[in-house]
Amino acid sequence: MIVKVPEAKIKLQILATPIGNLDEITFRAIKALKDCECILCEDTRVTSKLLAKLNIHGKELISYQKFNENDKVELALNKIKCKKTILCSDAGYPCLSDPGYALVNKCYDNGIAVEILNGPSSVLHSVVVSGLNLNNFYFNGFLPASKNQRIEKLKELSSLNVPIVFFESVHRIKQSLSDIKEIFNNPYFVVCRELTKLNETIYRGSYDEIINDIVDKGEFVVIVQKQKVEKPTFFSKQDIISRVNKLIKENKMSLKQAAKQVARENDMQASLVYNVVVESKRVK
Numbered sequence: 001m002i003v004k005v006p007e008a009k010i011k012l013q014i015l016a017t018p019i020g021n022l023d024e025i026t027f028r029a030i031k032a033l034k035d036c037e038c039i040l041c042e043d044t045r046v047t048s049k050l051l052a053k054l055n056i057h058g059k060e061l062i063s064y065q066k067f068n069e070n071d072k073v074e075l076a077l078n079k080i081k082c083k084k085t086i087l088c089s090d091a092g093y094p095c096l097s098d099p100g101y102a103l104v105n106k107c108y109d110n111g112i113a114v115e116i117l118n119g120p121s122s123v124l125h126s127v128v129v130s131g132l133n134l135n136n137f138y139f140n141g142f143l144p145a146s147k148n149q150r151i152e153k154l155k156e157l158s159s160l161n162v163p164i165v166f167f168e169s170v171h172r173i174k175q176s177l178s179d180i181k182e183i184f185n186n187p188y189f190v191v192c193r194e195l196t197k198l199n200e201t202i203y204r205g206s207y208d209e210i211i212n213d214i215v216d217k218g219e220f221v222v223i224v225q226k227q228k229v230e231k232p233t234f235f236s237k238q239d240i241i242s243r244v245n246k247l248i249k250e251n252k253m254s255l256k257q258a259a260k261q262v263a264r265e266n267d268m269q270a271s272l273v274y275n276v277v278v279e280s281k282r283v284k
Contacts, residue, residue: 008113012080012103014095015088016119020196022053024120030054032117037083040064040076042098046090064103076103080112091219092122097141097167122195123165126221129202130190137163137223143176150176154183158226166222173220174211180224181207188225194218237276244277 005011013032018024033039033056041047044061051059062079064072064087079085087094087103094100107114127134138160144150157164168176177189189210191203199218203210240262247258259274 005113005115008115010081011113011115012107013084013086013115013117014093014100014104015086015117016093016121017047017050017088017091018196019091019120019122019125020194020200022050024196025054026117026119029117029119030056032086033059035084036086038062038079038085040072040079040085040087040103042089042094047088064100073103073106077106077110077112080107086117092120096121096123120196122167122192122219122221125195126165126190126192126223129192130223131204132163132188132190132223132225134163134223137165139165142167142169143172145172147175147179150179151183154179158183161226163223163225166224168220168222170216170218170220173216173222174214177207177211177214177222180222184224184226190223190225192221192223195221237280240273240276241280244273 013036015029015032017029033051033054036059038060039047040062042063042065044063047061051057060079060083062072062075064076076085076087087100089098089100092098095104104114123139127137138157140153140157143166144153166176173191177191180187180189186206189203189205189207191210191214193199193201193203193215194217197218199215201215203214243262243265244255244258247253247261248255251258253261255277256270256274259277260270262268262273263270
């Protein structure tokens, strides 16, 4: 199935709402909320507050969340077919550890286009602010509420060799961190609390280094890295030039070959290494 979204006459718009700070809402999101007729909400009370702050009124709000998702799919489809409809969660993206994916699939099954109104994401916010090298990571969402199920899930995840991102509730944050510590053999943590809000706090370090400082209030994103955290190495231009010249002299490499080798060794672009060396020769 191929859907050309801009050409679609009937479509569901999925709106990413602010994860804390209302100033994160986009002009496009505000326009869509003003233009729409119906909003499928995780919690109508939360969405009502957002609309009131934006001075937007007169919208039909329908509760669409994990407890009533199956019952509301057909109702939602009917609304989408006859009204401009938005799906939103209380904060961040719908369909990400959040109800909505079943409705998206139903839309595609019925030839209805789906359009994303881009916005804030607590996952990406946490990854960027962590200071870790997260070119690859695994997003798990929420851990099970049951301790036994949580332990089994953590044992399953412990075989992964990439950092893992979790959501966790205020009620289980300290217990989950303790369980992760045991199963992952005392890994490195980055715990993000109340992102973009007045009490936004980032905790970084081992379990023992952070656990006593964590305030169990608010919402949490947890990043776990099993391997030792190494601080990035910064190279001067002279370091790069010296290494390239050494490879050329001792290994009989061409400049391009040496540049590629140095780039691989230091996770850099080969063109950058090459240009640094060439520029140094021009200066001389």
